[in-house]
Amino acid sequence: MxxxxxxxxxxxxxxxxxxxxxxxxxxxxxxxxxxxxxxxxxxxxxxxxxxxxxxxxxxxxxxxxxxxxxxxxxxxxxxxxxxxxxxxxxxxxxxxxxxxxxxxxxxxxxxxxxxxxxxxxxxxxxxxxCHAVPMQSTTMMFASPALGAAKGALASWTGHATSKIRAAAGRSGPPPAGMPAFHRISYDMLLTRSATEIDAAGLLLERASATADSGPGIGVPDTMRAWRDCAMATDLLVGVVNRLFRGVGTSGQSTANPVQRFWRDVNSVAGHQALQLESAAAAYARTVIED
CATH class of the missing domain: 2.40.110.10 (Butyryl-CoA Dehydrogenase, subunit A, domain 2)
Structure with missing residues (x-):
């Protein structure tokens, strides 16, 4: 700047x-x-x-x-x-x-x-x-911390889940009355979906970065697409950390567990004006749909 x-x-x-x-x-x-x-x-x-x-x-x-x-x-x-x-x-x-x-x-x-x-x-x-790039083509600088935080949340959740899986594997007999049975498949699905959505968000941000790196001559359609990609990637990452926060359970929601901090940070990042999905969607749509 x-x-x-x-x-x-x-x-x-x-x-x-x-x-x-x-x-x-x-x-x-x-x-x-x-x-x-x-x-x-x-x-x-x-x-x-x-x-x-x-x-x-x-x-x-x-x-x-x-x-x-x-x-x-x-x-x-x-x-x-x-x-x-x-x-x-x-x-x-x-x-x-x-x-x-x-x-x-x-x-x-x-x-x-x-x-x-x-x-x-x-x-x-x-x-x-690099000084001939429209500012809205560089929105990934706001979204990238959300990607890192979501990766951190997944790593922390995985460590927490691993200990619970191992504890369940060593337990015999039915769960206490009124308590749900342990379902390994729910952990597998949560891990798989979250990891995939983090990768998808990363690919969107890589494309947005490549657009900014293309230098002079970036047109309005590419600029708006890059903004759209960053806002959508952030929206995906909010969904990931919210799911991980719920999935970590009460014992993992302690302030000593970093999952809650990643959850707070990503939701805060998503509130930045540059990452509002509605604004990015409206700007992008104007390059595609003629009034």
Whole structure:
């Protein structure tokens, strides 16, 4: 994202080397007043992941142009903001997605880029193929953690189920009155279905990644298909972790068991605006069905 800035701007960000940690808030909830040489930026941005560790923030705000209102991104250094510890969510706790506040900070013109240019993949001063990719073609960066978490949930569930299967194999006689009999086939089916759906979601994300890697020239149909694939993959993974959470049983739902954490994280990831299946479906359908 920062590489879409004018050259003077991105050179400032990477003046000390390639390892500057950047975070972004793309919803234009701030305000930027045009002044000679740049803008004066103010605003409050919630849910900015990893902000406590960031060197630079890319914050979206509305500004005025001769053609009317325009959303833009503004790159500001760590010293320009303060944070509020507001991230108390049940899932994705480790992202530290706290609130950022900027109060009347001057941002030079070289550290600003149109949000429309960013989303369309129009870099101001870079000819690299990876900077000519529409933002909606890169939605897999939000969905990929859900894939990893679902794999982790399956591995944890498998370990838990294995111990129960072995315990049942060593038990003789009928189950106690009122308790269901142990059915190995239900474990086999849960494992098989979950593993297959995880693989299917992975294949969808691989295709979406290949679309983004194709560089310049990605058209609207391919972009919308990639977005659709990421949203659908995430929906599949939510189904997987919900099934595993139910299937792990009461003894496996302890806070000491990682299945519950994967379950919380994947459901939280799925709530991200970029992964809403309804929005992706509507956008994709418009490329297929003519009104």
């Amino acid at each position: 920062a590489a879409h800035l004018p050259a003077e701007g991105y050179r400032e960000i990477w003046a000390d080397g390639p390892d500057a940690l950047l975070v972004a808030a793309l919803s234009p909830v701030g305000t930027a007043e045009p002044v000679p040489g740049g803008h004066r930026l103010s605003g409050t941005w919630p849910f900015v992941s990893a902000i406590d560790h960031a060197d630079w923030g890319l914050l979206a705000a509305m500004t005025r142009t001769g053609d009317g209102p325009e959303p833009r991104l503004f790159a500001v250094p760590r010293a320009a903001w303060r944070t509020v510890d507001s991230w108390q969510n049940v899932g994705m706790a480790a992202t530290g997605s706290n609130t950022v506040i900027v109060e009347d900070v001057l941002v030079p013109a070289a550290r600003s880029v149109s949000r429309a240019d960013l989303f369309a993949g129009r870099a101001a001063a870079s000819a690299a193929a």
